[in-house]
Amino acid sequence: xxxxxxxxxxxxxxxxxxxxxxxxxxxxxxxxxxxxxxxxxxxxxxxxxxxxxxxxxxxxxxxxxxxxxxxxxxxxxxxxxxxxxxxxxxxxxxxxxxxxxxxxxxxxxxxxxxxxxxxxxxxxxxxxxxxxxxxxxxxxxxxxxxxxxxxxxxxxxxxxxxxxxxxxxxxxxxxxxxxxxxxxxxxxxxxxxxxxxxxxxxxxxxxxxxxxxxxxxxxxxxxxxxxxx
Amino acid sequence: xxxxxxxxxxxxxxxxxxxxxxxxxxxxxxxxxxxxxxxxxxxxxxxxxxxxxxxxxxxxxxxxxxxxxxxxxxxxxxxxxxxxxxxxxxxxxxxxxxxxxxxxxxxxxxxxxxxxxxxxxxxxxxxxxxxxxxxxxxxxxxxxxxxxxxxxxxxxxxxxxxxxxxxxxxxxxxxxxxxxxxxxxxxxxxxxxxxxxxxxxxxxxxxxxxxxxxxxxxxxxxxxxxxxxxxxxxxxxxxxxxxxxxxxxxxxxxxxxxxxxxxxxxxxxxxxxxxxxxxxxxxxxxxxxxxxxxxxxxxxxxxxxxxxxxxxxxxxxxxxxxxxxxxxxxxxxxxxxxxxxxxxxxxxxxxxxxxxxxxxxxxxxxxxxxxxxxxxxxxxxxxxxxxxxxxxxxxxxxxxxxxxxxxxxxxxxxxxxxxxxxxxxxxxxxxxxxxxxxxxxxxx
Numbered sequence: 122x123x124x125x126x127x128x129x130x131x132x133x134x135x136x137x138x139x140x141x142x143x144x145x146x147x148x149x150x151x152x153x154x155x156x157x158x159x160x161x162x163x164x165x166x167x168x169x170x171x172x173x174x175x176x177x178x179x180x181x182x183x184x185x186x187x188x189x190x191x192x193x194x195x196x197x198x199x200x201x202x203x204x205x206x207x208x209x210x211x212x213x214x215x216x217x218x219x220x221x222x223x224x225x226x227x228x229x230x231x232x233x234x235x236x237x238x239x240x241x242x243x244x245x246x247x248x249x250x251x252x253x254x255x256x257x258x259x260x261x262x263x264x265x266x267x268x269x270x271x272x273x274x275x276x277x278x279x280x281x282x283x284x285x286x287x288x289x290x291x292x293x294x295x296x297x298x299x300x301x302x303x304x305x306x307x308x309x310x311x312x313x314x315x316x317x318x319x320x321x322x323x324x325x326x327x328x329x330x331x332x333x334x335x336x337x338x339x340x341x342x343x344x345x346x347x348x349x350x
Numbered sequence: 351x352x353x354x355x356x357x358x359x360x361x362x363x364x365x366x367x368x369x370x371x372x373x374x375x376x377x378x379x380x381x382x383x384x385x386x387x388x389x390x391x392x393x394x395x396x397x398x399x400x401x402x403x404x405x406x407x408x409x410x411x412x413x414x415x416x417x418x419x420x421x422x423x424x425x426x427x428x429x430x431x432x433x434x435x436x437x438x439x440x441x442x443x444x445x446x447x448x449x450x451x452x453x454x455x456x457x458x459x460x461x462x463x464x465x466x467x468x469x470x471x472x473x474x475x476x477x478x479x480x481x482x483x484x485x486x487x488x489x490x491x492x493x494x495x496x497x498x499x500x501x502x503x504x505x506x507x508x509x510x511x512x513x514x515x516x517x518x519x520x521x522x523x524x525x526x527x528x529x530x531x532x533x534x535x536x537x538x539x540x541x542x543x544x545x546x547x548x549x550x551x552x553x554x555x556x557x558x559x560x561x562x563x564x565x566x567x568x569x570x571x572x573x574x575x576x577x578x579x580x581x582x583x584x585x586x587x588x589x590x591x592x593x594x595x596x597x598x599x600x601x602x603x604x605x606x607x608x609x610x611x612x613x614x615x616x617x618x619x620x621x622x623x624x625x626x627x628x629x630x631x632x633x634x635x636x637x638x639x640x641x642x643x644x645x646x647x648x649x650x651x652x653x654x655x656x657x658x659x660x661x662x663x664x665x666x667x668x669x670x671x672x673x674x675x676x677x678x679x680x681x682x683x684x685x686x687x688x689x690x691x692x693x694x695x696x697x698x699x700x701x702x703x704x705x706x707x708x709x710x711x712x713x714x715x716x717x718x719x720x721x722x723x724x725x726x727x728x729x730x731x732x733x734x735x736x737x738x739x740x741x742x743x744x745x746x747x748x749x750x751x752x753x754x755x756x757x758x759x760x761x762x763x764x765x766x767x768x769x770x771x772x773x774x775x776x777x778x779x780x781x782x783x784x785x786x787x788x789x790x791x792x793x794x
Contacts (some may be wrong), residue, residue, distance in 0.1 A: 193646055224655045270686035277689060277727060302687045302723025303734040309776065 139257045142166040142181055144174040144203060145189040145219065150242070154187065157246025162253055171195030183214055184257045187249070190220040190227045190234065201234040211235055217258045219249075225270050227321040233333050238262025260322045261329035268302035271332055290328060297324045361414040368480060368516060371407045374414075394487065403513070442653075446553075477544070510558075514551025544609055555579075621649055637737040639679045648674055665692040665702070665731060669724050672706040681715040682720060690726040692786075697765040698731065701784045704769065705733045707757040708780040712737035716777060730785045738777040758782070 133317045138161045145151050146169045155164050163195045168174035173193040178186055186207075192199045195206075204216050208313050215248055216236040221243075240249060240288075241264065252262045263271075275290050290298065291315075300310045307325075311318045360378040360652060362370035372390055376383040393400030460562065557572050625646040632638040666688040673684040705722070712720040716737025723734045758780065762769040767784035 222655070265685060265723065269689050269723070272689040272725070277725060298529045299723075299725070302689065302725075303723040303779070304685070304719075304736045 137251055138163055139185055140165045140181070140183040140185060141185045141253060142174075142177055142183040142241070143187045144192065144200070145187075146170065146191075146193055147156070147189075150189075152307070154246070154249070157249065158253070159247075159250040162250060169193075171199070171202050171206070174203045176199065178203070178207045178210065178214060180257075182210060185253050186214060186216045188216050188218050190222060190231055191220055200231045200236070204231065204234040204236060206234075211332075212233045215259075217252055217256045217262060225273075227276050229270055229274070229332070232267070235333065237329065238264075239267050241266075259326075261325045263298075263301050263325055265302045265304050270297045271328060272302060275331070288318060290331065294324050294328050295322055297321060298328060301325075354565065360411055362411050363414060366446065368404075369408045371404055371411065374411060375407065391483075416780060423792055450716065456658045480512070480517075488513075506689070510551045510555030514548040514553075514555060517548035517551065617653065621653075622646060637681050641678065644677055644681075644683060645674075648677070663694065665698050665726055666724055668694065668698075669705060669722065669733065673709060673720075673722055676706065676709040676713050676720075680710070682713040682716070682718060684709055684720045684722060686722045686724070688724040688726075690724075692726040692731050697767065697784055700761050700765040701731060701733065701782060704758045704761045704782055705735060706752075707735075707761075708733075708735040710738070710753065712760075712778065714779070715739050715742065728786060730783060733780075733782040734779060736777060736779040740775065742773050742778065 140163050141158070143151050143154055143164055145154070145169070148169070151167050151169075158164065165183055166177040168177045169192075171192050173194070174186075174188070174192065186203075187202045188203060190200045192203065195202045198205070200216075200218055204211075207214065207216075216226070216231075218231040218236040218239040219242055220239065221230075221241065222228070225264060232239060238252060238261050240252050244252075255262050271290075272295070277295065278289075294313060297310055300313055301307075305313065307318055307321045311321045314321075358377050361374050363373040363377060364370060365373045365383075367387070372387045373383045375381075376386040379386070390404055392608065394405065510711045514686050553576065554573070557576055558569060626644055629639050629642050632642065669688065670686050673686045677684045694702075709720055711720065712735050716739030721734075721736040723736075725732045758771075761771045762782055762784070767782065769783075770781045772779045772781065
């Protein structure tokens with residue numbers, strides 16, 4: 122229940138419905154997820170392998186792809202490879218990673234490949250629905266665990282002004298990440314820090330961008346220690 | 351030892367000068383090793399009978415380790431350690447070795463351990479000794495036969511062949527090879543050197559024997575020709591040898607994979623399948639099913655994603671263990687996120703206990719998933735335990751309820767930390783903080 126919290130209100134949801142492609146190699150999981158998703162989410166395609174996924178995504182051009190981290194086929198790169206194969210569509214299509222794995226290598230690899238967020242497969246349908254709308258709206262979706270990975274990778278000391286801005290999190294971003302890691306929803310984070318939800322979302326997106334773009338020494342080292350590179 | 355002396359089976363001992371035949375024989379017969387050795391040497395002069403006998407035993411009698419391995423399926427007997435005691439440090443010796451020459455019943459022939467360390471101490475000296483011995487034998491033979499002058503031309507090469515072969519074969523001996531693997535590269539180079547020397551001796555001996563003349567000129571020519579032939583043979587056979595080697599490697603890798611798969615299958619069987627069976631039997635009880643599934647998930651996750659490089663028993667492990675315990679106890683999920691880690695101290699122990707109490711409360715009263723966040727750095731360790739229950743007012747908790755006041759707040763204060771409890775309608779968060787100052791005091 123706590124894995125991912127949304128704003129909880131319908132205000133965050135765009136008026137139009139969202140077109141979604143589900144990529145997962147387990148047919149049972151796909152059908153279960155489809156049944157769990159909100160009625161305003163239209164599943165326009167399904168895929169079970171890397172090749173199928175790239176083809177379906179190119180054909181359907183969905184708003185959001187729910188992407189399993191581990192997939193058969195392709196060169197063995199799983200979800201990461203699907204994102205790489207759909208690179209030209211990244212501006213219009215957003216990827217939300219789904220995984221049963223909490224392993225840092227799986228999560229960070231898909232995020233760095235371009236996914237806009239990550240949720241575990243054990244979360245409820247309502248939570249995934251919320252995450253889909255959030256990602257479709259251009260925001261990032263952070264679970265407490267992903268926030269923990271970020272804090273682990275970037276360190277918990279705030280950035281100096283002299284630092285390369287990609288290399289460290291600002292004091293405010295750190296605060297936001299810490300609260301998310303503690304299980305706070307975006308709304309609760311906003312309340313705790315006396316800022317608007319929009320500002321929280323901005324901070325989270327900035328962190329996501331840093332996670333994707335930073336080539337910082339410590340991040341590389343952190344990743345290498347966990348055999349992510 | 352009155353009627354039938356119980357004898358250890360005949361096996362080549364690892365207390366060796368050449369191949370351990372003599373000491374093995376001595377052990378088997380219950381004679382002193384020296385007697386056997388001298389007997390063997392003396393017998394060698396009787397038309398080479400000793401040499402032939404030695405060579406025959408070398409080929410036919412297994413080493414103690416081989417024999418032990420061959421008989422591993424037999425019930426262990428107290429005899430094997432006696433035979434292979436000198437090697438007991440490197441090999442496990444279960445099973446009773448049975449010599450090719452037939453074995454006596456296992457008994458109490460536990461002779462005291464052979465002077466292993468002495469032999470070890472002069473490992474190279476042994477080789478020199480062997481070389482000298484061979485030279486001596488050759489010299490004596492030459493002297494004996496010099497007057498007749500019949501086969502000087504064949505005896506020297508024959509001696510060379512024998513000596514070279516024994517030097518080279520020693521490399522092949524199982525125990526020695528196993529030892530070589532453990533030792534340094536220098537020793538391995540030495541092994542190759544000995545092999546090459548043995549080979550050279552044999553080749554030279556064979557050449558001289560075949561060419562049948564003492565003329566250096568002819569010998570050189572023949573040597574050149576034979577080296578050329580050998581080179582050609584190597585050239586032709588090398589691809590085969592390489593292929594064979596690669597096949598062997600592939601097979602070995604395959605076997606390792608097979609073992610790994612078997613281990614995984616065993617683990618899945620022991621844990622996952624059992625749990626699935628349990629879940630099916632308890633399908634009616636939702637609470638039980640969730641609890642079982644969570645526990646199994648946790649176990650499997652721990653097994654799959656375990657970070658082997660990390661030290662265990664650190665603060666984060668303890669917090670995760672406490673969370674698992676609470677999850678098992680009350681059935682609600684407890685999600686733990688950790689950043690950084692710290693070694694356990696007495697104060698950290700208190701921190702773990704306080705967190706456990708807080709998790710129990712959160713799970714019991716919150717009723718849903720509990721979020722736990724641990725952040726440990728050099729300066730301090732902080733733990734946040736959050737639930738989404740209805741919340742409570744600390745002031746309203748009866749003073750005789752010690753859970754919160756004593757186990758959490760009091761405990762943290764006693765160990766130099768602090769605890770804060772923040773409760774709203776959206777849930778409760780317990781914040782525990784432990785500065786590292788106490789550790790710093792303990793360190794210098």
